[in-house]
Amino acid sequence: xxxxxxxxISTSLIRRMFEIVERAKREGKDVxxxxxxxxxxxxxxxxxxxxxEYMRKGYTHYTPNLGxxxxxxxxxxxxxxxxxxxxVTVGASEALLNASLAFIEQGSDVLIHTPSFLSYFTYARxxxxxxxxxxxxxxxxxxxxxxxxxxxxxxxxxFLNFPTNPTGAVLGQKELDAVHQALDGRAxxxxxxxxxxxxxDKKPGxxxxxxxxxxxxxxxxxxxxxxxxxxxxxxxxxxxxxxxKVHQVNxxxxxxxxxxxxxxxxADGKDREFVEGMVREFRKRRDFVVxxxxxxxxxxxxxxxxxxxxxxxxxxxEDVLLEKGVALTPGNAFGSGLEDYFRLSYATSMENLEKAMxxxxxxxxxxxx
Amino acid sequence: xxxxxxxxISTSLIRRMFEIVERAKREGKDVxxxxxxxxxxxxxxxxxxxxxEYMRKGYTHYTPNLGxxxxxxxxxxxxxxxxxxxxVTVGASEALLNASLAFIEQGSDVLIHTPSFLSYFTYARxxxxxxxxxxxxxxxxxxxxxxxxxxxxxxxxxFLNFPTNPTGAVLGQKELDAVHQALDGRAxxxxxxxxxxxxxDKKPGxxxxxxxxxxxxxxxxxxxxxxxxxxxxxxxxxxxxxxxKVHQVNxxxxxxxxxxxxxxxxADGKDREFVEGMVREFRKRRDFVVxxxxxxxxxxxxxxxxxxxxxxxxxxxEDVLLEKGVALTPGNAFGSGLEDYFRLSYATSMENLEKAMxxxxxxxxxxxx
Numbered sequence: 001x002x003x004x005x006x007x008x009i010s011t012s013l014i015r016r017m018f019e020i021v022e023r024a025k026r027e028g029k030d031v032x033x034x035x036x037x038x039x040x041x042x043x044x045x046x047x048x049x050x051x052x053e054y055m056r057k058g059y060t061h062y063t064p065n066l067g068x069x070x071x072x073x074x075x076x077x078x079x080x081x082x083x084x085x086x087x088v089t090v091g092a093s094e095a096l097l098n099a100s101l102a103f104i105e106q107g108s109d110v111l112i113h114t115p116s117f118l119s120y121f122t123y124a125r126x127x128x129x130x131x132x133x134x135x136x137x138x139x140x141x142x143x144x145x146x147x148x149x150x151x152x153x154x155x156x157x158x159f160l161n162f163p164t165n166p167t168g169a170v171l172g173q174k175e176l177d178a179v180h181q182a183l184d185g186r187a188x189x190x191x192x193x194x195x196x197x198x199x200x201d202k203k204p205g206x207x208x209x210x211x212x213x214x215x216x217x218x219x220x221x222x223x224x225x226x227x228x229x230x231x232x233x234x235x236x237x238x239x240x241x242x243x244x245k246v247h248q249v250n251x252x253x254x255x256x257x258x259x260x261x262x263x264x265x266x267a268d269g270k271d272r273e274f275v276e277g278m279v280r281e282f283r284k285r286r287d288f289v290v291x292x293x294x295x296x297x298x299x300x301x302x303x304x305x306x307x308x309x310x311x312x313x314x315x316x317x318e319d320v321l322l323e324k325g326v327a328l329t330p331g332n333a334f335g336s337g338l339e340d341y342f343r344l345s346y347a348t349s350m351e352n353l354e355k356a357m358x359x360x361x362x363x364x365x366x367x368x369x
Numbered sequence: 370x371x372x373x374x375x376x377x378i379s380t381s382l383i384r385r386m387f388e389i390v391e392r393a394k395r396e397g398k399d400v401x402x403x404x405x406x407x408x409x410x411x412x413x414x415x416x417x418x419x420x421x422e423y424m425r426k427g428y429t430h431y432t433p434n435l436g437x438x439x440x441x442x443x444x445x446x447x448x449x450x451x452x453x454x455x456x457v458t459v460g461a462s463e464a465l466l467n468a469s470l471a472f473i474e475q476g477s478d479v480l481i482h483t484p485s486f487l488s489y490f491t492y493a494r495x496x497x498x499x500x501x502x503x504x505x506x507x508x509x510x511x512x513x514x515x516x517x518x519x520x521x522x523x524x525x526x527x528f529l530n531f532p533t534n535p536t537g538a539v540l541g542q543k544e545l546d547a548v549h550q551a552l553d554g555r556a557x558x559x560x561x562x563x564x565x566x567x568x569x570d571k572k573p574g575x576x577x578x579x580x581x582x583x584x585x586x587x588x589x590x591x592x593x594x595x596x597x598x599x600x601x602x603x604x605x606x607x608x609x610x611x612x613x614k615v616h617q618v619n620x621x622x623x624x625x626x627x628x629x630x631x632x633x634x635x636a637d638g639k640d641r642e643f644v645e646g647m648v649r650e651f652r653k654r655r656d657f658v659v660x661x662x663x664x665x666x667x668x669x670x671x672x673x674x675x676x677x678x679x680x681x682x683x684x685x686x687e688d689v690l691l692e693k694g695v696a697l698t699p700g701n702a703f704g705s706g707l708e709d710y711f712r713l714s715y716a717t718s719m720e721n722l723e724k725a726m727x728x729x730x731x732x733x734x735x736x737x738x
Contacts, residue, residue: 001557001581002611003474003496003525009614043429052421060412061596090459090598090620097619101495105372106475119618126470126615127372128497156372188370212370227430227625229459229598242371245378246495249488250466251459255624256596 005128013118013333020318021327029325032356034344037165039306041224041281044274050261059257063088065248066240067232068256071263075232078266079208079215087240088259090251092194092218092231093119095243098250099214099233100127100157102242103188108156111187113142114335115166115309120159129156133335140167140300140309141175144182155187163195163204166334166343167309168302173205180210188239189213194231197222197275199304200283208234214243219262222275230254230262282306285346285353292357293344296364306347314339319367324359374497382487382702389687390696398694401725403713406534408675410593410650413643419630428626432457434617435609436601437625440632444601447635448577448584456609457628459620461563461587461600462488464612467619468583468602469496469526471611472557477525480556482511483704484535484678489528498525502704509536509669509678510544513551524556532564532573535703535712536678537655537671542574549579557608558582563600566591566644568673569652577603583612588631591644599623599631651675654715654722661726662713665733675716683708688736693728 017035024031066072067088076083089095096119104110104127112120113134124131132155134146147158160179162171171179176191183189191207194217207213218231231254233243253259265271289308293299298311309331317328331341346353386404393400435441436457445452458464465488473479473496481489482503493500501524503515516527529548531540540548545560552558560576563586576582587600600623602612622628634640658677662668667680678700686697700710715722 001472001525001608003470003472005475006471006611006614011610011614011617038431042427043424045425048421048424048429051424052417055412055417055420056414058411059596060417060594062407063596090463093618093621094459094463097615101372102375103370103372106374106497122614122618126618128475156370225429227428227432227622229620229622229624239370241380242375245375245380245491246466248380249462249491249495251598251620252462253596253598255598255627258624 005126009122009125013330017330020321024321024325031321031325031327032352033327034346034348034356035327035329036345036347038226038347039221039224039278040347040349041278043223043225043228044265044270046270047223047225047261047265050264051257054257054260059260061256063253063256063259065244065253067254068259068263071259074263074266075234079206079234081209081234084237085234085240087233087244087247088254089231089233089247090229090254091220092192092216094247094251095216095231095233096123096190096192097126098243098246099188099190099216100124101246103157104129105156109152109154111147111150111155111158113160115140115331115338115341116159116161116334117165117192118333120161123159135337136169140164140169141171142179144178147179147182151183151186157188157190158183160189160191160207162193163199163304165195165305166307166329167300168305168307170199170202170204170303172202176205176207180207180213183212185212187212190216192216194218194221195305198279198282198306200286201303204304211236214239223262223271224278228255228258230258282346285350288350289344289346289353289357295361306345308344308346309341310344311341317342320360320363324363326356326359374495378491378494382699386699389690393690393694400690400694400696401721402696403715403717403725404696404698405714405716407595407716408590408593408647409716409718410647412592412594412597413634413639415639416592416594416630416634419633420626423626423629428629430625432622432625432628434613434622436623437628437632440628443632443635444603448575448603450578450603453606454603454609456602456613456616457623458600458602458616459623460589460598461561461585463616463620464585464600464602465492465559465561466495467612467615468557468559468585469493470615472526473498474525478521478523480516480519480524480527482529484509484700484707484710485528485530485703486534486561487702489530492528504706505538509533509538510540511548513547516548516551520552520555526557526559527552529558529560529576531562532568532673534564534674535676535698536669537674537676539568539571539573539672541571545574545576549576549582552581554581556581559585561585563587563590564674567648567651567675569655570672573673580605583608592631592640593647597624597627599627651715654719657719658713658715658722658726664730675714677713677715678710679713680709681711686711689729689732693732695725695728
């Protein structure tokens with residue numbers, strides 16, 4: 001009964017990981033989960049109370065499909081774009097699917113730099129496009145020449161994700177400009193910038209306001225509100241109109257009270273303070289984890305997000321999970337040829353990270369790698 | 370840049386209506402909006418406070434893609450199905466898109482009984498299917514023989530919507546069984562039952578637990594929480610697995626605190642009381658509006674939902690909006706050949722309805738129809 005577009009989408013990798021974790025737990029392992037894709041911080045209490053206040057004031061109904069004016073204005077102001085170029089969505093995911101259905105022509109090429117977030121492959125399949133991987137070995141940044149080389153008359157869309165999940169690679173504004181130029185206006189660029197405010201050195205660039213570019217972002221990671229389902233898109237009105245056709249029968253609108261509460265919180269600049277505190281903590285953890293992992297592995301030094309991507313050997317993540325109860329994400333979830341790699345998420349307490357690093361040390365010593 | 374699947378989707382009808390409303394307002398008309406597709410009631414205060422409590426307790430993170438166990442259990446119990454057959458979604462809309470992408474094969478036939486909710490046409494287009502309308506004139510129920518006649522080897526999916534938006538038509542369990550039988554297991558049935566608890570006489574049937582059937586529902590209409598974005602799907606595990614492939618890159622999960630709060634509210638049976646009160650009020654309004662509209666129009670007597678579908682003449686809704694400030698929805702939004710019809714939503718106060726009916730009387734008398 002399944003349509004062709006979903007037949008090639010596999011949930012088997014995630015299932016396999018889940019089964020291995022369950023098996024480890026059954027065997028009495030105290031599992032430390034370092035595969036989590038969301039901040040361990042809680043949503044700011046003030047934001048929660050604002051949401052409650054607005055629920056009680058009646059913000060429990062549909063909002064306009066484009067989102068509440070006040071939130072669109074705050075976002076537009078931050079990016080220096082027009083309010084009409086902003087659409088609020090149900091998290092970044094819904095926005096990515098809307099863009100994929102709006103712009104991926106069936107049978108066209110979809111460019112994905114790898115390693116990157118496994119969902120881009122799914123979006124490309126749902127849009128019935130051909131996946132064209134652009135490998136970013138060995139520095140895990142993106143070479144504009146590689147983009148130009150893979151671009152063809154059949155390319156409809158390119159996904160960008162900087163800071164990158166899983167490598168934490170960052171492109172500054174100039175580097176991003178060069179990629180935009182390499183695409184030469186011949187494809188829609190969907191720039192997933194959900195980690196843009198979690199960076200440690202170089203500031204990530206943005207394609208907001210650029211031609212043929214759709215910027216996707218969310219408050220999920222920056223305000224620790226993944227469970228609220230609120231994101232946004234910035235694009236010119238023509239592109240926005242096409243995505244709106246999908247959005248109005250998909251997410252419809254982000255939760256009304258959440259839109260209103262985030263608008264207030266941002267208007268007062270309170271998001272800045274919160275993000276700073278979170279990044280301060282993430283930086284400590286990154287430095288710690290990187291220095292410890294370097295004892296054993298080739299480590300991609302992360303410049304943003306909250307992941308470390310490192311090279312071990314094929315089968316490492318099963319071994320370390322079953323023997324030591326440390327759950328990581330396998331490299332092949334992020335593109336082909338990455339079996340030897342793993343992703344470690346440091347979105348967990350320093351205490352957990354210390355325990356996990358000790359266990360990995362033990363494991364590697366026992367194995368005499 | 371737009372892909373073929375969105376090029377045929379038009380937002381022009383809605384825009385035209387919006388422009389007409391704006392023009393009426395500019396001309397100083399006091400516009401009564403009877404085109405609203407959601408209850409005018411507010412979310413129960415107790416549910417709001419529960420949500421706040423759970424936000425504070427940390428229900429601000431992702432939940433599992435399938436939804437929180439406790440909510441899936443309550444839903445499963447109500448329907449007499451297994452918990453594993455329930456997936457929580459971001460409202461009914463996300464669920465309908467997930468099902469469409471999972472089951473509509475490109476180029477296959479999609480059956481839609483008309484008049485019905487205009488979004489089904491959009492879902493069919495996003496799935497790149499061929500729309501096959503099954504007209505339900507003249508009793509606005511669905512004749513199983515008509516279904517069997519339109520079914521072909523190329524049919525992938527049929528949308529059902531009883532109680533129906535816009536007619537309020539209801540199919541009882543036996544009638545629904547007959548439609549299910551007519552489809553003979555040769556297509557997936559997506560049964561959108563979002564109005565199932567808003568009925569006035571005959572109880573609407575459900576396809577929950579039926580083979581090849583995907584039941585889509587939401588708390589949006591029944592608990593007056595459209596702005597919360599929480600719905601669900603009931604289907605066997607194989608069908609659910611295919612939809613999950615889309616859901617995990619689309620809505621991902623419904624708001625965490627909302628899932629938890631609704632689970633508590635339902636476990637205590639408090640939803641029943643709330644729905645009863647709402648239906649009592651809707652019944653009064655329905656009886657009033659139907660009796661008044663009958664003075665002038667052929668009226669389809671609604672058995673459920675909160676709409677009246679009636680026949681006037683092509684151009685009526687523009688006239689009555691511009692001259693009397695009463696905003697209705699045009700019939701051609703619900704299928705072809707329906708230009709003479711309009712939909713009136715009675716999800717507004719009795720006071721507004723009384724004013725609107727007086728204005729329509731005036732209009733019809735002035736026109737000497």
